[in-house]
Amino acid sequence: MPALELDSLTKTFDETRAADRVSLSVPRGSWTGLVGPNGAGKTTSLSMAVGLLRPDSGTARVLGVDVWAEPVEAKRRLGVLPDGLSLPERLTGGELLDYWGRLRGLDRDLTRDRSEEMLRILELDRAERNGTLIAEYSTGMRKKIGLATALLHTPEVLVLDEPYEAVDPVSARVLTAILRRYTDGGGTVIISSHVMALVERITDRVAIIADGRVLADGPLDLVRGDDPALEDTFVRLVGAREVGEGDLAWLGF
Amino acid sequence: MVGVLIRLESTLGRHGVSGTRGGTLALLVGGAALTWYVTVVASSAEVRSQLLMLLGAVWAGAWILGPTITNGVGVLRPQYFTLLPLERSQVGTGLWATAFVGVGPALTLVAMASTARHAWLSEPATLSLGLLGMLLSVVFMVSLSRLVFRALGAAMHTRVGMEIASVQWGLIVAGLFFGWAAIGPALSAAGDLAERGFPAPVVTVLAALPTSWPIAAVDAAASGAWGAAFGLLGAFTLLTAATVLATVRLLAPRVNARGRGRRSRPLGRRRSTRRLPLLPDGPLGAVVGKELRSWWRDPWRALELRSALYAGLFIGLFGLMADRPWITLSAGVFTALVMAMGGSNMYGHDGSALWLTVVGQGRDTVRADVRGRQIAIALLIVPGTLLLGLVSVLVSGEPGASPYVLAGLLVVLGVGNGLSVLLSVVAATPGVEPHLRVDANDTGDTRVQVWTSLIAIPPLSSPTIVVALLAGGWWAVPVALVNGAAGAWLLGRLAHRRLAARLPETFARIRYGGRVAERSLPRSGGDPLDLLERTALSTNEDTRPTGS
Ligand SMILES: Nc1ncnc2c1ncn2[C@@H]1O[C@H](COP(=O)(O)OP(=O)(O)O)[C@@H](O)[C@H]1O
Ligand SMILES: [Mg+2]
Numbered sequence: 001m002p003a004l005e006l007d008s009l010t011k012t013f014d015e016t017r018a019a020d021r022v023s024l025s026v027p028r029g030s031w032t033g034l035v036g037p038n039g040a041g042k043t044t045s046l047s048m049a050v051g052l053l054r055p056d057s058g059t060a061r062v063l064g065v066d067v068w069a070e071p072v073e074a075k076r077r078l079g080v081l082p083d084g085l086s087l088p089e090r091l092t093g094g095e096l097l098d099y100w101g102r103l104r105g106l107d108r109d110l111t112r113d114r115s116e117e118m119l120r121i122l123e124l125d126r127a128e129r130n131g132t133l134i135a136e137y138s139t140g141m142r143k144k145i146g147l148a149t150a151l152l153h154t155p156e157v158l159v160l161d162e163p164y165e166a167v168d169p170v171s172a173r174v175l176t177a178i179l180r181r182y183t184d185g186g187g188t189v190i191i192s193s194h195v196m197a198l199v200e201r202i203t204d205r206v207a208i209i210a211d212g213r214v215l216a217d218g219p220l221d222l223v224r225g226d227d228p229a230l231e232d233t234f235v236r237l238v239g240a241r242e243v244g245e246g247d248l249a250w251l252g253f
Numbered sequence: 254m255v256g257v258l259i260r261l262e263s264t265l266g267r268h269g270v271s272g273t274r275g276g277t278l279a280l281l282v283g284g285a286a287l288t289w290y291v292t293v294v295a296s297s298a299e300v301r302s303q304l305l306m307l308l309g310a311v312w313a314g315a316w317i318l319g320p321t322i323t324n325g326v327g328v329l330r331p332q333y334f335t336l337l338p339l340e341r342s343q344v345g346t347g348l349w350a351t352a353f354v355g356v357g358p359a360l361t362l363v364a365m366a367s368t369a370r371h372a373w374l375s376e377p378a379t380l381s382l383g384l385l386g387m388l389l390s391v392v393f394m395v396s397l398s399r400l401v402f403r404a405l406g407a408a409m410h411t412r413v414g415m416e417i418a419s420v421q422w423g424l425i426v427a428g429l430f431f432g433w434a435a436i437g438p439a440l441s442a443a444g445d446l447a448e449r450g451f452p453a454p455v456v457t458v459l460a461a462l463p464t465s466w467p468i469a470a471v472d473a474a475a476s477g478a479w480g481a482a483f484g485l486l487g488a489f490t491l492l493t494a495a496t497v498l499a500t501v502r503l504l505a506p507r508v509n510a511r512g513r514g515r516r517s518r519p520l521g522r523r524r525s526t527r528r529l530p531l532l533p534d535g536p537l538g539a540v541v542g543k544e545l546r547s548w549w550r551d552p553w554r555a556l557e558l559r560s561a562l563y564a565g566l567f568i569g570l571f572g573l574m575a576d577r578p579w580i581t582l583s584a585g586v587f588t589a590l591v592m593a594m595g596g597s598n599m600y601g602h603d604g605s606a607l608w609l610t611v612v613g614q615g616r617d618t619v620r621a622d623v624r625g626r627q628i629a630i631a632l633l634i635v636p637g638t639l640l641l642g643l644v645s646v647l648v649s650g651e652p653g654a655s656p657y658v659l660a661g662l663l664v665v666l667g668v669g670n671g672l673s674v675l676l677s678v679v680a681a682t683p684g685v686e687p688h689l690r691v692d693a694n695d696t697g698d699t700r701v702q703v704w705t706s707l708i709a710i711p712p713l714s715s716p717t718i719v720v721a722l723l724a725g726g727w728w729a730v731p732v733a734l735v736n737g738a739a740g741a742w743l744l745g746r747l748a749h750r751r752l753a754a755r756l757p758e759t760f761a762r763i764r765y766g767g768r769v770a771e772r773s774l775p776r777s778g779g780d781p782l783d784l785l786e787r788t789a790l791s792t793n794e795d796t797r798p799t800g801s
Contacts, residue, residue, distance in 0.1 A: 013769060052611055052764075054757045054773070071614055071756075080612045085605040085764070088543055089687045090550040095543075102539030103613050103621075133550070135688050149609070 001064045003028040003157045003188035008058035009048045018044040020212040021058065026157075026190050026205070031183050033199030034192040035230070036209035042192040043083055043161055045209065050080045050159050062157055079155035081146045083162045083192075089135035093119060093145045094128045097152060104153045111152070118148040121174065139166035147175065151182070158182065160191045164198060176202055200230040210238050281360040284312070288364040298375050302472050303456055305371055309390065309464035312361060316398040318425060345505035349497065352399050358391060365390045368468055376475035382486060386467025389486075393464070393493040396500045403503040415552040415559075422556065423563025426591055430564075431571045431580070463492055536618045540625025541632075547603075548633055551687075553696050554602065557595030558633060564591045565641045569648075578649040585642030586661040590710065592634045593669025594703045599626055599677040601697035604686045605764050611756050619756065623674050623749035627741060631670055638662055656726030660733035664717040667737020668710055671744025676702040678752045679782050680789035683763040698793040705785065713740055751782055766795050 004026040011019045022045045026032045034042050047053035049060040051067045051074065060067045067074040088096060094115055101111030119125045122144040127137070134145065143163060150158060158179070164172055179189050179202075193199050199206060200220065207217040215237045216223045220230070227233045288308050295301035352358070365387040372383025460469055466489040474482035532538035548554045565588030572580030600607055610622050642658045682697035684690070711718070717736045721729035752759060755773070762770035767790050774787055 013765070050612060051614070052608060052757060052760060054761070072616055075612060075614050078612070080608075082608050082612075085608050086603070086687045087606055087609070088547060088603070089606070090547045091543060095546065099539045099543045100609070100613065102534060102542075103536045103609075103615070103618055105535060105615060108534055 001028075002026055002061075003030075003063055004049065004159070004190060005061040006045065006049050006058075007060060009045055009055045009060060010057045011044050011048060011053065011055055017212050019048065019055075022048075022209070022212070022214055023058075024207050024214060024217055026188060028188050029183060029186055030188060030205050031179065031203045032188075032190045032205040032207060033203035034190060034207050034209060035196050035199050035234070036192075036194065038194055040194075040209045041212040042194075042209060044212070046159055046161050046190075046192055047082070050078055051075060052080075052082065076153075077156045079150035079153070079158045081143070081150045081158075081160040081163055083165070087134050087142065087145070090133055092128055092131055092133055093124050093137070093141075093148070096134060096145060097148055100149050100152055106153060114152060115148070118151065121178070122148060123171065123174075124148075140168055140171060143167050144171065144175075147178075151178075156187060158187060158189045160189065162193060163191055164193060164195070196230045196234060200224075206230065208234055208237060210234075278356060280315075281357060284315070285360045285364040288312075288367050292367045292371065298371075298472075298475075301371055301374075302468055303459065305368060305468045306459040306462065306465035308364070309368075309468065310459065310462050312364060312390075313394050313397065313462075313464045316361070316394040317401050345501040345503070348504040349396065349399065349501050352395050353391075358395050361394060362387070362391050368471065371468065372471040372475075375471060379471050379474040379482075382467075382474055382482060383471050386470060386486060386489070389489055389493050390464065390467055393489070393496055396493070396496045400496060400500040400503060403500070415555055419556055419559035420563050422560035423565075423567055426560065426564040427567035427571060427587075430587070431568060463489060536615065536621035537625050537628075540622050541628050544626050544629035545632065548629060553687075553690060558592065561588050561592040561595050561634070562637050562641075564588060565638070569641065569645050573648065578651050578654075581649040582645050582651065582654050582658055583661070584645040585638040585640075585658060586665050588641055589634065589638045589662060589665040589669050590706070592630070592638075593665070593673050593710065594699065594706045596626075596630050596670075596673035597676040597702035597706060598680065598682055598697050598699045599674070600681040600759060601677070601683050601699075601763060602687075604683060605760075606687065607760050607763055611760050614756060619753040620749040623678070623745055623752060626677070627670050627674055627745050630673065631666070631741075635666060638666060654726075656730050657721060660717055660721055660726060660729035663730070663733035663737045664714045664740070665710065665737070668713045668740035668744070669706070671741040671748075672706055672709060672713070675744045675748040675751075676705060678748045678755075678759065679786050680705070680793065681759055681762055682789060682793040683766070683795055698795075701785075701789040701792050747782070762790075 002025040004024075006022050006024040009019050009022040010017070019041045022041065024032075024034075024045075034046070036042055044053065048055040048058075049067065051071050054068070059069070062074040062077045065074040065077065067078075088099065091099065097115035097118070098111060101108075101115065106114075116125075119128050124141060124144060127141065134142065137145065143166065147160070147163060150160065163175060167175060179191075183189055189203075191199070191203070204220055205218065206220050206223050208215045208223070216233070224230055224233050227236065291304050291308065292301050295304055368387045368390065369380065369383035372379040372386075459465055466485045470482040470485035470489070473479075473485060532542050548558060565584040568587045569581050569584035572578065572582070572584070610619065639662065642662050646652060646655045646658055680699075680701050682699065682701075684697035685695040690696070714733075714736060717729050717733040720732045758770065758773040761773065771790055774783055774790070779787075
């Protein structure tokens with residue numbers, strides 16, 4: 001049974017078909033990258049997969065549990081990091097984790113130990129000591145505290161939307177190390193990103209999405225085939241405008 | 254540069270919903286017509302001058318309060334321009350100039366033209382003074398309007414500023430309601446005004462207002478005192494210039510939209526422990542703790558809470574000044590009522606942070622979210638309203654009224670509390686996302702919630718009202734207790750059931766806006782809550798810029 005299964009998810013906004021029968025199967029213990037340009041439908045698909053956006057048709061299953069039929073059961077197994085959403089802005093990072101632990105029904109001491117450790121590893125502990133509110137966090141810090149909330153209840157499947165966006169290189173390494181540890185322990189990760197070079201470097205499976213449709217999906221090597229880089233695969237699948245010899249001739253000195 | 258901004262402003266304006274625009278337009282046309290009518294029927298030049306002064310003050314007042322009340326004005330935000338390679342002051346000047354685009358300033362000019370007419374009728378030689386006064390008045394009012402609006406926004410970044418904004422809001426709200434109580438006597442007096450003018454003390458006060466100076470200048474010139482005339486008009490010119498300069502400065506974008514560094518620790522944050530003592534473990538305790546902290550620390554929430562308290566306080570004071578004990582006695586109930594409206598868009602207020610409730614949905618978490626919010630509001634508002642009620646009984650010297658005050662408080666606190674969460678769920682309307690907020694009214698539009706509260710609270714309190722009228726105050730107290738508790742419990746239950754059933758839909762309302770949310774509702778029919786939600790969708794405006 002796959003850890004996460006997107007089954008023909010479809011969503012239309014006004015005229016735009018943001019997701020068009022998106023199907024994807026993420027095996028247990030794998031780390032999958034969902035790549036595609038801005039507006040490809042990554043956020044829309046992942047939102048439908050985790051119960052944030054009701055699909056027009058299709059459904060998603062977490063370890064066999066239907067997200068839209070048994071939301072409570074499915075959400076217990078899921079850890080989610082959405083992209084660019086608000087948080088309870090007037091809490092500190094530590095207070096947010098405390099709130100989240102209680103809401104998830106975790107034991108008080110367990111929550112405290114885990115959140116302290118996570119704040120330390122994600123280098124948010126100094127902000128915490130200063131009483132910095134989330135409203136005052138930078139974009140990268142918001143990603144990090146979001147990741148901490150996603151991990152706090154040790155979910156079996158992690159769904160992260162653009163987790164590396166605006167995160168500095170040092171923190172990005174920490175983030176990768178955390179996720180590697182998590183998959184080594186049997187956890188399953190799916191991340192979205194529009195940076196193909198990054199996904200190629202860290203994940204072991206990829207799915208390419210453009211215009212709301214999944215164009216390719218599978219182990220990295222198989223999807224890439226003979227192409228030197230994932231980017232080339234993408235261009236081969238989608239087609240891209242090249243800058244020709246005569247174009248932009250005025251761009252010279 | 255200015256031209257570009259003006260075009261942008263009218264482009265953005267065109268995308269706004271036209272409901273309020275219609276209402277505002279009607280008010281403006283009516284106001285201009287009334288101004289002309291009143292000054293035409295005035296019996297003498299002296300009475301006309303007095304009426305013009307009064308109307309000038311009313312126009313200025315409308316310009317000061319209008320944008321804050323109607324939510325809609327000032328679509329262009331200074332922060333849109335932070336990244337452009339323009340001098341900050343250039344942007345400020347440009348934004349100031351855009352304030353003069355539209356029917357508002359145009360109709361104000363029409364109304365103020367009655368000053369020029371007054372000059373012509375009094376003494377043709379003063380016409381130029383009258384024309385200058387007319388133009389200056391429009392510049393002054395429109396600039397002052399933007400100045401106050403921005404000052405309220407800038408205020409949201411400091412605690413003292415928030416406090417001042419709360420006092421202003423409290424005054425506005427109390428004034429609006431006290432206005433209704435005062436409207437009867439005012440109307441009966443109005444007939445005499447055009448005939449005989451105002452009593453002397455009123456004239457003295459009126460003449461001292463800056464908006465009256467151009468008219469006073471015309472009057473002085475008409476009676477031959479040209480020196481005084483130039484002095485008055487010169488002073489008004491200086492004042493207008495100062496207002497314009499201050500406005501241009503305040504309209505220049507600030508470097509950091511997210512708020513200044515904070516030196517003190519946030520309220521409710523203890524060094525040793527991260528937990529609020531006494532809160533139970535589990536989802537309910539989690540929500541109560543988060544909510545209490547948000548009410549303490551978020552300036553926008555604190556504004557709702559504190560302006561409700563100030564509104565009650567001012568109602569009490571107005572009642573005392575006007576010697577109307579029943580108005581004074583309603584201070585506490587009034588605060589509870591205003592707070593019921595202030596808490597009626599909590600999910601819109603929290604913006605897309607609702608994703609935590611969606612993703613963290615457990616067996617009991619949605620109920621805990623609604624009940625926790627109710628408990629937090631009750632903890633915050635009950636002590637203040639009880640104190641206001643007690644003090645109002647003491648100072649009004651009506652001890653016999655105390656059971657009525659107590660019954661009123663119990664029932665409105667309970668019913669209002671339940672109605673707040675229910676409307677928060679059903680009529681959730683997004684504002685600017687919390688971490689991007691700047692202005693005092695950047696939280697969502699609550700028009701539907703306010704009207705629904707005003708209409709629904711009396712019938713929901715009817716058991717208490719009936720018993721109080723038929724059997725007297727002391728009988729009403731226990732009834733009010735049951736009435737209030739039942740209201741809070743039942744309405745809260747409706748709220749959490751609705752939220753649980755429509756959790757992703759409520760999130761979609763906030764995250765994706767009205768157009769996407771609309772599709773999840775039946776087009777017609779459905780239960781009363783569906784109807785209410787449709788009404789909120791079509792009436793409340795999304796302040797939030799949409800897009801992914
Ligand atoms: N609220 C909305 N209204 C209309 N169209 C939307 C909305 N949100 C997203 N879209 C459209 O859906 C498509 C997919 O968007 P999204 O899932 O956010 O892409 P990605 O995350 O891959 O950048 C885009 O074409 C976008 O314009
Ligand atoms: Mg996205």
